[in-house]
Amino acid sequence: MAHHRSGSNFLNDLLQAHPRIECINEPLSMHTRYFRECDLEPWTGDDFDPVLLHRSLASHEILRAFLFDFRAYLSQSSDTRVIGFKDTIFFEKLEWLKAFIPSLKILFLRREPRSIVSSVLRTKLLELWDYARLVPPAFRKVRPNYVSQVDPADQAAAAAELVAMSIVTRHEFARRAIQNFDHIEVHLDDLMRRPGEQLEAVAEFLDVPPHDGPLTFLQQRQEMSRGGMFSSFRVQEDVRNAWERHLNPAQLQAIEDVLRCQ
């Protein structure tokens, strides 16, 4: 689980470099449209229904079949092969997810917020994820005291503020529910700076023996930057410090204001 543009494609590929790990990519957000449309709408454990799964899914027969198959697919996970998935949504539906798939463990990937904001803005994902419609109302619920200082005419700062709100909102939802799961937090910077130590912790968490595949993968992918928007071939400099080149002072101030608000 990770916020958009936190390096989750990279981690997904990295995990799959281990011969005992299979990790499918965004089954909920890129193989249905439903969960993008109701992103940030909280579902609780009490909302889980063993037949309908959730009352809002009553008329979505194919989606329910997909979700039941999804659970059956994940349940093949065993001592010899760990099967999981990566996604960038469901922070606010974790309680429901726990009721649906009780055995799920969560690896929560985090990244420096300014890097996330910078990357989301550069990859023009605001529209795809409908941030303008979905994020402000959800953010107001987790940070009701926030008062924006952003000049309404400064669209760049407003966009940065919006992404920072998304980060705070999703991470707050995660903080409230993640203790229901066996979980681990991994920071992308730590993974790049101290890969051996981090990969060992991940292997222990997933109960697989250490393997040199992920470390080799990580080293190869950091040799050069190439490929498309979602490529995981990136030198460290392009991952860690790109925000310094791309965010202006007003954007940085907006991000800081959002992050500091309690």
Added chain:
Amino acid sequence: MPVSPDLECDRDHAISFVARPHGTSRGRHIRVARTLVTCATAARVLNQIGMPPEAQSAYRHVNVHNPHCPLFFSADERAWACPAALENHPVWGINWAGASLICQHLGGRLPSQQEWECFASNNDPSRTYPWGEAPATHLLANFGEHFGGTSAVGSFPASELGLYDLAGNLSEWCHDHLATAGAQPSPCERVVKGGAWSKDAHYLEIAMSRGKWERLGTTTIGFRPVWDDS
């Protein structure tokens, strides 16, 4: 730009081949499509089948929910289509059932894992890559994010049999369920072979197999039909 007529994905342009697993003398006579099924071919077949649009919140065959999916259902034309620039690119976003359906309409089927390994190696089980033992490079195959996405079929050298993209561009659905040592075949996973544009070089090795959840139409899996030859 339409694909070269020689590369049309149909039985008439397919390569005749005798699959001889493990060097057996009696082989299975098949024809193998020279290329992966392209976006243009997939759209044409879906229209011939009369495939309705994927109107539900989850899809049956075509992952229209990925915003980059090359296939879309044009409401104006009431037909499946793809961007002109991608007509010659191999189609992705089609799950195993959709791939099987399209192959069936073309009069063929998906290859078995064993057949795939036979035609990728030209019946040489010792061969590492479709071209032999030389290490993979971006001149031989589309892999490792060298190109950032799929490339038009026929962009890289063909195998000695005349088959394209056996390594890289897109992985290929096979018919078989994934079987792992000491375990029952997975009922919901199918074998994929051949590596893809974003995958590392070792996925290009002929012996490399992965199991993928058959419900998903992903960005890295395509397919190539074969036809039984009597």
